Amino acid sequence: MPRPSAPKITKACMPCRARKIKCDAASIGLPCSSCVSRETTADCVLSTRKRRTLRGRSTESRGTLPEDHGLIPTPVSHSRLSHTHSNATDHSNTTPIDRSIHASQGGSSHAHNSPDPLEIHLPRRPQPDLLYMNILQDTVNKSATGPGEAANAAGNDDDNCLHTQIRGWNPLLQLDEVDSEYLTKKGVFKLPAPQHMDAFVKAYFDHVYPFAPILNRVDFMESYRSGDCSLFLLHAISTAGCSYVPIEVIQECGYTDRSAAHVSFFLKAKLFHDFHCQGGSLPMLQGCMILGDIVPDHPSDRDFHYWFYNSVRWASRLGLHNTNARPRNEESQKLYRRIWWVLHNADVFYFFVNTQNLRLLATAPPIEPLTNDDWEDEDLRLLSDLLSPITHEQKASLVAHSELAQIFGTLTKTISSEPQQDMQRVMQPLDKWRMSLPAKMTPSDSPTNDEMYLLEVLTTSYRFECVVCRSLRRGRWGIRSEDVRKWARDRFRDATLELDSILKKVLLSGIIKKIPTTFITTIAALLALHIESALDSSQSDIARSMARVSIQFTMLALNQIQDTPAIKRALPAFEMVLSKNKLYPSSLHDVAQVETHGLQEGNVEDESVHVAMQSDPSFPQDINDQVSFLGGDIAGFEFFDRWQMEQLDFTGILR
Structure with a gap:
């Protein structure tokens, strides 16, 4: 086996290399111009890269097929180009920025072939289990490094990663002409007019995103306006935004009502997911999570269980459950933590309502609690037409839901394992949490004082208190005590009265269409x-x-x-x-x-x-x-x- 070559310094810094963009670090030094413009000078460092061996070059010559992060093959790109050309004639009076998302969709799919930057930062060292691929990877790492370099094996680039080479030897199946024609006829590559697409995006970020902040908003808007955004993600966002855009937008897009638009966008997103013809793991995860929070008005086997299970699968592939496998970039770490907590909350609540559901994340390693600092610092000066600043109430909402999920998870475990315990003592954490909630979510110095988020969190807590008390009253978990049943009946009545009161407040305040x-x-x-x-x-x-x-x-x-x-x-x-x-x-x-x-x-x-x-x-x-x-x-x-x-x-x- 040839001796490992001496390392050399790559010409591009790590952020530019991850984004597949030109870097001038070799000529002007660090930080490069790109990192200065993006205000990420702290991450602008050069990575050490080993020279390729002869075996590596021969492997590369065999593995020139595109990776699994690509968009779609050439026939589909041509179909999108023809569609975009027709759109350009219909909306010729729109601004260049508005047309960018449509115009770039018809270009080459090269921009989509690069992996997401968050995936690049993942360490390449697998978990030490008995999967044969992990054993082979460990063997390659040990043989490719000297005695003192074994710990640095995870830092090797993609060319020296066994998994990457195998992906080149076994590429994903490409869409043939029949599939491309089928998807084109289904209209999956069509987007609403730019001004209408902006309305769907704004509605999503105003009404859906605050309760499940699973996107980096600035990065998304950059890809959206440059045309590099995943169409699967855009159709998922449009599906979620259908309930909140003005009805005039729905009708101008050619739909008779919200349900028709909802079904159309949902089916397009489903087709993208079925054919897996666009996007890396992160957009697929985000799109599945958005679709999992949607209740369709038509029967479908792709219910929230399906999308939630797929979300967990994509999250596992990204390593969200492993703190050591998360990206080094601070903004990416914050995004991954928010995504993980949204999944964790859903996992607890799904199981809590129906014990026939399986806890998918029950054995996942513990993660530090979410805080208000787990949101990115955003510069929205150029994006104020579509994005509003994140408020304290919006951040506190997800933090409160995470705390509530932990309380109910512990409560269910306690009741099911020790049903003879004093129920009033078991409920104390919920009562204390609820009493502290107003001060946490609506501080006196808050400039917005948006009560809707507090009401939504309280509604969730009372809803699940109804679940607990109704179950206790009906003898679930083997509880037969008449005193416990009477106590549960009283708590159940109080919880429903609280829900009635909240509903009346929402009706009178006129915010029911925004909930x-x-x-x-x-x-x-x-x-x-x-x-x-x-x-x-x-x-x-x-x-x-x-x-x-x-x-x-x-x-x-x-x-x-x-x-x-x-x-x-x-x-x-x-x-x-x-x-x-x-x-x-x-x-x-x-x-x-x-x-x-x-x-x-x-x-x-x-x-x-x-x-x-x-x-x-x-x-x-x-x-x-x-x-x-x-x-x-x-x-x-x-x-x-x-x-x-x-x-x-x-x-x-x-x-």
Whole structure:
């Protein structure tokens, strides 16, 4: 075996080498001009690179095929070019910056063939297990270095990495002409007009991103405006933004309503994911996480479970679970920590609602708590038209959700392993956390004082308190004590009253159309609980009457957001259930009767509430006989113990 060659200094600094851009460090010294312009002078260092051996050169000659980070093969690039040319004629009066994202999509896919910079910084040394590839990698590292250089084997470049060479020998399958033509006909390479695409991006960053900050916003905007952004990620962002852009934007894009746009963008993103024809591991992870927080209004096997499982898979490939495998760049470390905590929260909440779900991250190594310092320092002077500054409340929201996930994870483990413990003592951490929340999220010196984020966190906490107390009341975890059940019944009632109060505050403040999907699905779950209480013969008459009143204003809230895809699918089911059980009036004559009865009981209700409660006359009279799951006592359904109510996912999802 040839002796290792003497190391030489590469001509490009590490950041420029990672981004595949020209570097003038060799001529002007460090820091280079590119790092100075990007304000990353601290990272501008030269890396030591070993000379290639003869065997390495022969390997390289065999491994010239593109890597798995490429966009798409040439036929697809040509199809995109033709589409972009037509777009350019339709929107010739737009600014060059606005057209850049569309124009560059038709160019060569060379820009997409470079791995994401975050992936470049990952150490190349594998974990010491018994996978044959890791054993071979260890062998190559030991034989390629001297006795004192074994520890530096992980610093070798891609040319000396066994895994990289094998990827060259076994490249991913490329799309053939048939696949390219199929994707082109499906319109997956089409984007809305630049001004409309900007509206979707802005809506995503204003209403979705604050609750799941899984992107580096400045880096994304740079790639978006330069045209190097992953189309899979753009379609995922457009799917999430459909619920928040003005309806005029939806219609100008050629869609009849939000649901049509939602389905179109969702199917395009799904096709990109199925064919894996664009983007590296990080954009694929981010896109899957965005799609996992979406409730479609149509049946699909690609539910939130599917996207969450794929998100965990991509996160494992990136090494997010391994603190030693994270990038050295501080901004990248912050991004990875936020992504990991969003996944961790979802993992806990998914399992908490339905124990049939598996905890995918239960054995992951512990990670330090998230803080408000885990966000990048952003310069938004050139991006203020699309990005708003991150507020204290937005940062505190994710931190609070992370704390809540840890509390509920510990609480569930304690109750399931030691069911005889004092439940009041078990709930103390949740009560203390909730009392400290207002001071953490809305400090007196905050310039924004946006209460929506506090209300959303409180809603999540009360929702899952309902899950715990309802489960205890029904004897879950082997608890048979009547005292515990009575205590759980009282806590459950208090939690639902708190949810009612928050919902009324959101309705009166006029922010219901700005709330995230988690809050929307909580409204549907709350309505299901009120229906259950109204039909529960074991409840007192006053409790059942109060449940009927709560049903009215909860349905009023759902009618305010009935065009939201997450609710559009659930609302007809609720209307059928309520109509069958005569829980709200189905005609004007019934409205008059209910109003008279309400006045006699001293309950003065606004007429608009009753009008909003009218049943949709388009439903046939015998539709309940056609839907088997509506028969019988609806109170027997496990509204919170299962994610789905038969074919209807209206009990919702969480991040």
